[in-house]
Amino acid sequence: MDIETLRSRAPDHWMTAAAIRTLTLDAVAAANSGHSGMPMGMADVATVLWSKHMKYDAAHPDWPDRDRFILSAGHGSMLLYSLLYLTGDPEITLEEIRNFRQLGSQTAGHPENTLARGIEVTTGPLGQGLAMSVGFAIAEESLRARFGKKLVDHHTWVIAGDGCLMEGVSHEAIALAGRQQLGRLIVFWDNNAITIDGSVDIADRVDQPARFAAAGWHVQEIDGHDPEEIDAAITAAKSDPRPSMIACKTHIALGHAAQDTSKGHGALTDGQQLIDAKEGYGWGYGPFEIPTEIKERWEGYGRRGAEDRTAWEERLAAASAARQAEFRRTFAGDAPKKLSATIKALKKQVSETQPKVATRKASEMVLEVVNPIAPETLGGSADLTGSNNTKTADLGVFDIEERKGRYIYYGIREHGMAAAMNGMALHGGIRPYGGTFMCFTDYARPAMRLAALQEVPTVFVMTHDSIGLGEDGPTHQPIEHLAISRATPNMRVFRPADVVETAEAWELALTAHETPSVLSLTRQGLPTVRTAHKTKNLTAQGAYVLAEAEGKRQAILLATGSEVSVALAARDRLQAEGIGTRVVSMPCWELFAEQDESYRRKVLPAGPVRVGVEAACGFGWDRWLCGERGREKKAGFVGMDSFGSSAPAEELFAHFGITAEAVAARVTALL
Amino acid sequence: MDIETLRSRAPDHWMTAAAIRTLTLDAVAAANSGHSGMPMGMADVATVLWSKHMKYDAAHPDWPDRDRFILSAGHGSMLLYSLLYLTGDPEITLEEIRNFRQLGSQTAGHPENTLARGIEVTTGPLGQGLAMSVGFAIAEESLRARFGKKLVDHHTWVIAGDGCLMEGVSHEAIALAGRQQLGRLIVFWDNNAITIDGSVDIADRVDQPARFAAAGWHVQEIDGHDPEEIDAAITAAKSDPRPSMIACKTHIALGHAAQDTSKGHGALTDGQQLIDAKEGYGWGYGPFEIPTEIKERWEGYGRRGAEDRTAWEERLAAASAARQAEFRRTFAGDAPKKLSATIKALKKQVSETQPKVATRKASEMVLEVVNPIAPETLGGSADLTGSNNTKTADLGVFDIEERKGRYIYYGIREHGMAAAMNGMALHGGIRPYGGTFMCFTDYARPAMRLAALQEVPTVFVMTHDSIGLGEDGPTHQPIEHLAISRATPNMRVFRPADVVETAEAWELALTAHETPSVLSLTRQGLPTVRTAHKTKNLTAQGAYVLAEAEGKRQAILLATGSEVSVALAARDRLQAEGIGTRVVSMPCWELFAEQDESYRRKVLPAGPVRVGVEAACGFGWDRWLCGERGREKKAGFVGMDSFGSSAPAEELFAHFGITAEAVAARVTALL
Structure with a gap:
């Protein structure tokens, strides 16, 4: 369909979506940098989603039961900023849109969750958003099982690009989501057939719908500019028990001279072309100008969820005081009150008994006493459960029919696990930890860095932390991996010497709010070195x-x-x-x-x-x-x-x- | 089929394959560690492959035109060691088999290419072998196009496990291989349905054949213990123009009490169970004992390719002296003679003209003069060609119909690119370089470490190497990445200040034999600081x-x-x-x-x-x-x-x- 047809077939929708396109063009032009094409291509999908389906209350971007929107194709950040501004997010004002990509603005080049509440995740490194979204969906299932549908009942929406789907982590993510049948996870693939180097075809000819179907997903293919098709596909996706992928055939930089080209992926700053594009849209307004009617329409969408939200607040208020407190505590990420005493008791006991155990075993001893008092923990391992000592007796296994289970068999997916854990931590209400061999820090690295950058307290349980691993040899023996994590800003690397220090490290990891922790644990047995009990957490120093x-x-x-x-x-x-x-x-x-x-x-x-x-x-x-x-x-x-x-x-x-x-x-x- | 049936249906094959199984059992028992189940499960496939199809001459493991065998499921290293010992590899003797996993042996816990010529690659970190195999297959296509079928005409064989196929890098690898239609690449999937944590099913339900088909592969499903089915599938795979995946339904630890269990994945060391397993095999021999008849049969397989090899030597000898010299030079990894003078000339020129350019542009200036005199270079980028400045005018693009092209559009696959480059370097005859943003060192890390560990001179072109990247923000700005690569043993990190140092860095990278190089290059323009020309390479100090x-x-x-x-x-x-x-x-x-x-x-x-x-x-x-x-x-x-x-x-x-x-x-x- 050409623009004329699109305009005439659904004129209201067209102008509503055009607000995203023109804000994008204006912001990128003002910044003289950025990525115009993706927001312009996906504006129709986003408009239908945010106007009709997504559950949110723009005035309250941190409502715990909101739907989560994850822009995995983070370079298209102006799509998100436009949506937040248009719907009335309290932080992303027009001033912020004007300051796109400038020092100190909340509208960074790629979305950064720490800059505004309406930004759920930090994306940009491709595939990470998609992989984190699996964690969001797991968190929702887990919390729904724990707190009930009255308090937890929402969806996770993702926009992913060709880059997200080419990255390896996408495989780990979709396989995990398919295995767990995360039906509340709905992914839009911006199928624009363009990457930076040229048409996708020059590097990739994977049949993406077939690939998702092979991973157990519900798959639809639609015209990503047709609001009715978009609407119908979303409705169908919501009613299917499987995770859904909606392949949206789109035109990158729709309506611009650079449409359907690699150039359209980047910053479209030519003044005349910008004017021409706006003219083609039938958009007769100045830079950053949104006519009142359209802004009000968007703000109406932004208020659609207000009633839902107040009803939810009432349901929360109707719960017992203990339940309310527990809900708020877990979403605030505060440690259980009993944690400190529990850790101290364990320390005292082992200082007396002085066991000689590996610190991976020590970690298990800590988890055995912590997990029962901290229902927010959700553990797992990338297929090394027995080696990482991450599973305790009480946890149960998270599965399709058992969402109360608190242990995940992540499979041989260190990267997907790390990213999913970040997603859970960002969702709130979950304190995720997951294990692998420390050497496989390498696989998890992109997500570990994002944990630090996003300021989430994900816990990476890294066992077999030296040549002490033995016969498996140099491919499995970390050498530089402590340095890798120590060199990373906002990351704490704990290398405890015995059970006492391991308990102290876990206490610090579980009370952190904005810093991920790496626990470096041995395969081999170690003597207790802290033989004199101190109640004080010495590791904290x-x-x-x-x-x-x-x-x-x-x-x-x-x-x-x-x-x-x-x-x-x-x-x-x-x-x-x-x-x-x-x-x-x-x-x-x-x-x-x-x-x-x-x-x-x-x-x-x-x-x-x-x-x-x-x-x-x-x-x-x-x-x-x-x-x-x-x-x-x-x-x-x-x-x-x-x-x-x-x-x-x-x-x-x-x-x-x-x-x-x-x-x-x-x-x-x-x- | 039970073992009795298998034995009776193909008794000779059975005993031939049993030699692998029993050597594995004996070596793991002696080491009291290792992974027994995979070699025992895949012994039939390996036997058919090495006895009937694979082109090799055991006495000459470094024959350049041999088929390459890549054990991606590297924990099953005893499969490879058994095959090498049995066929008569000059290095992997029975003594080495007895010293499995001991200090100083060539039979390390996971295969290490630097320990014996018959070991093509270092594997163990899952998925890496599969991803490197794509590079091997690209190298073969490229060199066949360059030197002709008389000198280069071989296959790349891979055994991959469930872990390899769960790892994200497998997606990047199979998508790239499918896109490039690497018909000489044949992958056996050891479909044993078991991982360390339990049945594969608990973590993964991906329809693997469908997934490979979606990536453009030829797919077959067979009984991995039936020699006839294996034989027929290999024959069909060789004749199909697509890369082939053969899903081999197998029983892990076949014939052992731990068959079809997670325990079977690991070290099977129980004495009585070992005896029972051998009895079930009809194998009445002592530890490490291979009856002469069976050893001779295997050695006969090992000599199958001797004639091919001598014919190949004759063809090489018949080539012109210049062609022979060039073939040997490229396979030896020696730099072209003109390199030094070419670098000096560029240095002299820029010391005079003193351009102010980004070092990524400086790198392109170097490549513009180097690529024409170094036909062994094979460049590429993970979808950032224009940003990484990795493509020069003369290269052409490597594609299905143009195997002489020397530039690869790797797609958004930093990890797959890095691993494929390692594969090319290990294959020999190719000097690979590839670009991405330095921040995405994170994605490429597992393969970058393996470059260092495998002692291959892969060149990682890492541009946008600081906050100088600008508006794209912290997700794209490296902070700890220089430290990450510097902390890695056997890796050289070059951070040149101008065109002169960039030229010197490239000279060092291109003359390295056993060390990978990271080139840390800027986005932003830099003045020439080396304004006085010195012929000496000062960066070498x-x-x-x-x-x-x-x-x-x-x-x-x-x-x-x-x-x-x-x-x-x-x-x-x-x-x-x-x-x-x-x-x-x-x-x-x-x-x-x-x-x-x-x-x-x-x-x-x-x-x-x-x-x-x-x-x-x-x-x-x-x-x-x-x-x-x-x-x-x-x-x-x-x-x-x-x-x-x-x-x-x-x-x-x-x-x-x-x-x-x-x-x-x-x-x-x-x-």
């Missing part, structure tokens, strides 16, 4: 003196995780030679860096020789060894400077020289 | 004095890439105040670390204040600031300590304080 020097303090050993016991053994050797040696356990660098200087100086005073011990690459260690009052000539590191090898773990530690003997020798060489 | 202090040397500024010109401008300010300031350009940390101490001391002498400048996180910088004769009290860093933001680039540099003014102020504060 990041590093602390675990064993003080006897006599003159000549050396400080800094160690994490499995190497803390190595450092303690080295201290024994050194003290036996009369060399006063302090051992500092450093379970969380980031938290230590946040401590004030007087505390840091107390832990790491100037003067003594310092040797760091960690079965990982030394990248980043100089901060603690040469920095923080240290000196290069008195600093050493015992760890890895290559990939690992396939052999029994104990042999590897000897082979790579990560032993108490080697640490002691390094100290004496530096004295 | 990793860091060097770019501008010496005038007067007493009070400060040293260390900078990389786009911040070298910031450091130079800061130096101007400081010198104007009479503060003698040296600027050290550090395009490659790893190469600088390899220099002897006397050179490093010359570049970074003790004494002066040191300030590092890099528009990235400071993680890792303390090595050069506080280490290497530095002192914490005289050290500073100007860079990023958070995620970036969406705004024009210049505003971001000012906002985050990465300016000449800030650098100069930091120096004076430290003096």
